[in-house]
Amino acid sequence: MADGHPATGGEPDGPPARPRRRGQGQLEAQVLSALGQSPGPATAAWVQERLGGGLAYTTVVTILTRLRVKGAVTRERAGRSFVWTPAADVAGLAAFRMRRVLESETDRHAVLASFVSALGPDDERLLRALLAEEDPDGPEDTPDGGPGHGPRTEGGKD
C-alpha cells in the first residue's frame, strides 16, 4: 500500500479551475472512471490523454498499479507495454476501500453509528420470534444469511 508514490507530490498546482489538490482516493476514482470509458483495454498513455493535463505518465502508471493491487483493474501484456481493463467501477473500488477501513478499525462503533450491532447469544432467537409475531409469513431471510445471492446492483438505485 505504501509504495513510493510520486502521485501527490509530483502534481503541479494545475489550472485555477481545479480548486484544491486532489486526494489520493479522488485520483484513483478519476483514473478508474476514465478507464471505464474506454471501449476496450487501454494503455496508460490513453488514460493519461483522456484525463487531460496535469498528470504525469508515471503518476498514471502508479495509480493503475495501485488499482490493480485492489483488484479494480486487470492488465495484460501487449507488445512491450501493458493494456489495462477495468474490473470494477468506482463504487466497487469504494466498497473495497470501505471494507478495509471497517476491518482495520477496532473501535469503529464509537464513531460510526452502525445500523445494527452484533447480536448476543439469545438475541437471534428473540429477534426471529418478534418478527414472526409481527409478520406471520416470517422473514424470508434464510438462517445462514445466504451469502453470494447479490448480483452487483450498481449505483443509481435509490
Added chain:
Amino acid sequence: MGVFVLLPLVLPLTAWPMARLAAVHLAPRRATRLLTAVAVVLAVSSTLCLALLMVVGTAQLPGNPLPDAWSDPAVRAAVPFEDVAGRAAIPALLAVAWACAHALWCHHRLRRRATRALAGVPGRARLALLPDELPYAYALPGRPGRIVVSSGLLTRLDIRERRALIAHERAHLTGHHHRYLLAVQLAARAHPFLRPLRTTVSFTTERWADEDAARAVGDRRAVARAIGKAALAGQGRTSPAVTLPALAAPGPVPRRVAALLGPVPADRRWPPPASAAGLAAWAAAAGTAVSALSAVNAAVTLLLVLKAATAL
C-alpha cells in the same frame, strides 16, 4: 477544599441507575441529551479534581517546575491525604489525557479514511451504494455527511424497509448523533465509571434515529423489519468489531425492534418523581450538581490558598 476534592471521583456512580432506566422511561432524544450532559459534567468535574490533586502532589516532588511556595504547609493543609492522592493523581491524569487524545485521534482517522474511501463515488441524495455482499449501513458525518449502504444489505430489504433504512441514517446525520457519541466516548475515557452512560447513549441514539425514521416513513413496522432483517443478515459472519460482553438482558437490537413494534414513546420532559426512573433521574441530577459544585469549590479554594501563600 477538604474531602470535597475527592467527591467528583466517586459521584459518577450516582448516574448508574439513570443509565439503566433512562433508555426505557424517557423518549430517546431526551435520554440522549440528558445522559450526554450528565456524563460531560461529571467527566469534566472529576478531571478538574484530578488536576487540582496533581498540582499539590507535584509540588512536593523534588525538581518540579512549580514555585516553591506551592508546597507551602498552608497549601498542603488544604488538601487531605496529599501524599498519596497527589502522587496517584499524576499517573491518573496522564492516563486520562492519553486516553482522550487517543480517542479523538481514532475518531478523526476513521472519519478521514472513510471519507477518502468514498472519494469519487457519485450518489444522489448523499447516498453511496457500494457493491459489497457484507451487509452494512453507516452514516458518515462530514460536510456534507454521507450515507453508506452496501448492496448486500439493500437486496435483503423491500422498498419500504429500504426507505426506513435511509431515513434512519439520515436522522443520524441531521441530528448530529456522532457528537453525542464522541462526547460520551471521551467522558468514559476520562472516568471509567461513566462507561455505562456511553453504552446507554449509543443505544438511545439508535432509538432516536429509529423513531425519527418511523415518523419519516410513517411506518413503525417497516423500520422494525428493516432492523431485524439487517441484524439477521449480519449473523454468522465474523465481525472483527469489539462486541459488548453478553448481558443477561436482551441485546440492543431485539430491544429496538420490540420498542418499534410497541406504541410511540411518550415524550415527557422528566420521569414521574415517584417512579424508580424519577428517583434515578433525581439521583443523577443531584450527583452531577454536587460533583460540579465540589470541583468548582475545590478549584476556588486552592486558588485562594495559593494566592495567599504565594502573594501572586
